[in-house]
Amino acid sequence: MSTxxxxxxxxxPSQIEWAERIKLLVSAEFDRVSEALAAVARRQSTQxxxxxxxxxxxxxxxxxxxxxRNEAGYFIKNWQELTDQVQRLVRDDPRFAVIxxxxxxxxxxxxxxxxVSLESTAV
Numbered sequence: 001m002s003t004x005x006x007x008x009x010x011x012x013p014s015q016i017e018w019a020e021r022i023k024l025l026v027s028a029e030f031d032r033v034s035e036a037l038a039a040v041a042r043r044q045s046t047q048x049x050x051x052x053x054x055x056x057x058x059x060x061x062x063x064x065x066x067x068x069r070n071e072a073g074y075f076i077k078n079w080q081e082l083t084d085q086v087q088r089l090v091r092d093d094p095r096f097a098v099i100x101x102x103x104x105x106x107x108x109x110x111x112x113x114x115x116v117s118l119e120s121t122a123v
Contacts, residue, residue: 011072019072026079026086030063033086047106051099058096062089 009016034056041052066089069075079085090096 007070009070009072015072015076019075022075022079023067025082026075027063027067029082029086030059030067033090034059034063048103051103054099055090055096058090058093059086062086062093 009019011019037052037056037059041049041056044052066079
């Protein structure tokens with residue numbers, strides 16, 4: 001998914017070069033998680049698919065927030081080591097908590113078990 005044009009980078013030339021490389025990896029990670037969730041959505045029942053598509057919408061919003069940042073230091077500090085940052089961005093969003101609670105209520109599980117589905121899907 002394309003993002004809005006980025007303002008000029010803030011940082012030293014070497015920081016900017018480093019951040020640009022990191023940003024490409026971060027974008028690829030957002031793509032990977034989005035594709036994994038979309039694959040799951042294609043196999044789900046209607047309500048679960050709607051929940052997963054809502055999670056993807058949150059993911060895309062987070063992608064926009066992250067990839068339009070122009071501070072080289074932000075990418076170097078927060079994204080240099082890719083672990084589960086993308087999943088955490090979605091999981092920590094209050095809207096995802098509502099989705100997880102609804103899913104847990106439908107499946108008669110705990111909210112935490114429903115949250116784990118995002119983590120295991122996108123791994």
